[in-house]
């Protein structure tokens with residue numbers, strides 16, 4: 114039997130209401146951002162289902178609820194206009210919202226997870242495989 118399913122505590126003890134607030138505030142800032150706004154505008158016309166999906170993504174990652182089974186890596190790659198440099202902006206906005214919405218220990222824990230996920234997604238993008246972006250390739 115997989116005991117983790119019944120005994121594992123939330124990975125980061127934020128409440129679903131806190132997740133919803135962070136997601137709402139974050140995408141309000143994204144829409145207003147001169148760099149990220151146009152990228153999202155090209156892909157998202159109806160924000161409610163997008164924010165709802167992202168809320169499920171974070172409940173899955175933070176609370177270990179099994180409520181998201183998408184593939185963000187594939188979606189970002191397929192978008193075509195999501196670039197490695199966007200992640201710096203994305204994460205800075207996200208950190209600002211976490212700081213505004215949550216007590217510091219929760220904000221820091223969630224931020225660390227977001228940065229870790231962001232690193233993975235960023236390195237999954239095709240343009241990361243150039244010499245300039247991935248110097249370790251030069252050692253091959």
Ligand code: HEM
Pocket residue numbers: 149152153156157163166167170183184185188189192195196199200201203227228230231232234
């Ligand atoms: C840690 C950083 C990030 C996380 C955790 C994240 C998470 C996600 C997730 C979960 C989705 C939904 C995938 C699905 O359809 O199942 C998504 C979609 C998307 N993300 Fe990100 N993302 C991140 C960074 C970025 C950045 C830097 C950009 C650049 C602008 C970006 C642009 C988009 C776009 C355009 C979509 C597609 C929306 C659509 O067509 O429905 N994301 N992201």
